[in-house]
Amino acid sequence: MIEEPKASMAGGDVSCAPPAPGVLSPDRVASLSALRSRFEGHAAAWLVAAIAALGLALRLRMLGNSLFGDELSTYSIVTGRGPGAIVSLLDGHSVDLTPPLSFLLAWLATRLGRSPETLRLFPLLAGTATIPLTYLIGARLLSRAAAATGALLVALSPFLIFFSTRPAPTRWPPRWP
């Protein structure tokens, strides 16, 4: 005898009962749900990767710009110095008011070569990483649609694009050249 669909769907003892024709068994429903979730996960991963690629492309346009303003402080601090001297200089012996991590990473990047692009390498990587990080946080706190929109805004933001290609986001007093 075939059980009533109502019983099988009502959460009764369905482990031994075959499903009614046209009604999916709980195992099948769970399997389809997992499949859908996996598909959505893959689709979201591809979407975020595409948004991050767009953000990276927009940031690459400015990567080779001449150093300007505060970036010259970074250039001045890392040029011709090692990590110890950089930390010592930032510890109250320069016009800079910023903690040392960005400068040490800028110094590390200049080991790869001397150019604006290498000086801005870590800000570029960090700025691009901000895009998927925003998505991951948004997906946990809001919805996938809101998370993807938030990640897209981070990718497109002129403010963040500019600062993703700058070694240290602070302000120092200007001197004459």
Next chain:
Amino acid sequence: MATALALTSTLALLQALDSGRRGWWALYAVASCAAVYSHYTALFVLVAQAGWALAVHRERAAALLGANLVAAAGFAPWLPALVRNTHSFGTKIFELLDPFGWHAISHDVVRWAVGHPFLALGTEPGPVGVVLIAAGVIAGAALGRPAPSPRGWLVALLALATPVGLALYSAVGTDTWDVRNLICSWPGLALAMAALAAAPRGWWRALTIGAVTLGYTIGAVNLLAADHQRPDYAAAAQLILAHGRSDSVAIVAAPTPGPYAAMDASLDYAGDPGRALERIGSGPLQEIMRAAPYAPLAPTPPAQLAARTTSAELFMVVPGTVPLAQLQRSGAVNARRALGPVFGTGINGRLLATVYVPVSAYLRALAGRYAAARTVHLPGFMPLSVYMLRRRSPLQSGPP
């Protein structure tokens, strides 16, 4: 860097609160510590999210406290430097250049939210972009009426932590208000705007999200333009390399946080680090390098600089697009016309307008020994002019 590290800290915190696993708590502590080592203003976001976690997840209070203690211990070695920085004369510069107040808040918060730190809203993202972004967010909030939730409150806190924290700190403590110091809250702002835009259902959601993203897309596309890039000192260096002789002297006039000027870096990167570079409005580089931070240094007088100028060719790199003949006559230059609406007005305009007086004095002190050979204007959000001058032969010398 600080923004990405603060976001890593937020993500690790959420994972740790949900799973309780030590690995996530460890990542939360390390990322929080690294964020403050990258930029002090990351602290506002970190404090806001820790407060939220304590209020919403009291069962994790012990682990939260432990992780924050580890992060604080990691930062402890830098505390003396932080105290020195706080009492440094440099912090006073913020008050002088960009005084904190309602004007600074309203002006900077809008540029932070939808614009660019150095470009006017009229060009970046432009009026259409501003209207689309505002319309998308307001319509989303009105049509969707998102219900507040504990997790939604965290998004609001991430968005508001830095502007509110920095405003309060600047109001009651040291003035450190500056548009770029708001950066750590930008992803929170993006999520808050996205939550509002995505709140309606069906086609309305598509419209509101579309309006906001289109507004930012316009800004991103505008940003690709040549006159929205940084000042092109690299092109000036290439020009000198291509058209100058090995003994041609480069002369630069523009404020820099220094000690090096933009032309130092550009000549270095162009493979010409040994080029003689004179500085109008400043002392010699060696003197600056030897001096203590913030030491007031007298600039080399333009007449003295001109007296020691003997090379056959000069390349003067000056902000703005002022005709050389005008500079030879007078240093009274309309900064807005010369530098454009962004750098020709406000604090930047006042600062850069002072460039032209010593430049003009220097040109007049050359006393006709040099003749204009070529002028090149280079685009950027602060345009540059490169004036190429050639030494006249003794027979040609005369008044300028």
